[in-house]
Amino acid sequence: MSTATDGVRGRWGVPLTGVVVGAAMCVASGxxxxxxxxxxxxxxxxxxxxxxxxxxxxxxxxxxxREDGDERQRAIQARASHISFNLVAVFVxxxxxxxxxxxxxxxPWAVIAAVGGAAYIATVAVLSRRG
Amino acid sequence: xxxxxxxxxLSGGLSQAELAVAMGVSRQTVNAIETGRYSxxxxxxxxxxxxxxxxxxxxxxxxxx
Numbered sequence: 001m002s003t004a005t006d007g008v009r010g011r012w013g014v015p016l017t018g019v020v021v022g023a024a025m026c027v028a029s030g031x032x033x034x035x036x037x038x039x040x041x042x043x044x045x046x047x048x049x050x051x052x053x054x055x056x057x058x059x060x061x062x063x064x065x066r067e068d069g070d071e072r073q074r075a076i077q078a079r080a081s082h083i084s085f086n087l088v089a090v091f092v093x094x095x096x097x098x099x100x101x102x103x104x105x106x107x108p109w110a111v112i113a114a115v116g117g118a119a120y121i122a123t124v125a126v127l128s129r130r131g
Numbered sequence: 132x133x134x135x136x137x138x139x140x141l142s143g144g145l146s147q148a149e150l151a152v153a154m155g156v157s158r159q160t161v162n163a164i165e166t167g168r169y170s171x172x173x174x175x176x177x178x179x180x181x182x183x184x185x186x187x188x189x190x191x192x193x194x195x196x
Contacts, residue, residue, distance in 0.1 A: 070156035
């Protein structure tokens with residue numbers, strides 16, 4: 001059963017999380033003396049949160065702002081995650097190859113690829129056991 | 132997968148939003164089912180059929196070769 005609290009959390013959860021993450025990036029960047037960059041990142045996250053709130057009535061935007069939803073929306077989220085993962089995988093492998101070609105050691109691309117690959121293998125193993 | 136959800140809904144004088152509330156899904160999902168862009172899960176198909184007091188086979192039509 002949904003409640004008013006669920007609705008507020010659902011509408012504000014992702015935007016507020018984005019602002020908190022933006023604030024953390026701002027502080028982390030500012031501690032290194034790059035307050036301009038930090039404020040720019042915070043502004044981007046605030047703008048993203050505002051976009052989710054202002055256009056939250058439209059289904060695609062509402063789906064970005066909430067993690068729940070009905071079965072079709074969850075299926076869309078799953079497919080979008082799958083496509084996004086594949087695009088990131090292509091980007092990371094491409095970055096790794098280019099870095100090697102330039103004489104680099106492939107870092108941090110190799111670490112990102114290893115984490116992604118390990119997470120994928122573990123997820124498949126767990127989900128296949130659950131049926 | 133063809134279905135008679137739209138016809139059954141209209142015959143009952145329901146809007147997409149009202150049917151969506153009754154099924155616990157979004158109005159866009161009802162629209163997607165009616166237009167054939169989304170095939171509902173078995174659970175939702177059964178709930179829709181029961182709501183209209185029909186069998187699943189009477190509401191959803193799978194075109195077999």
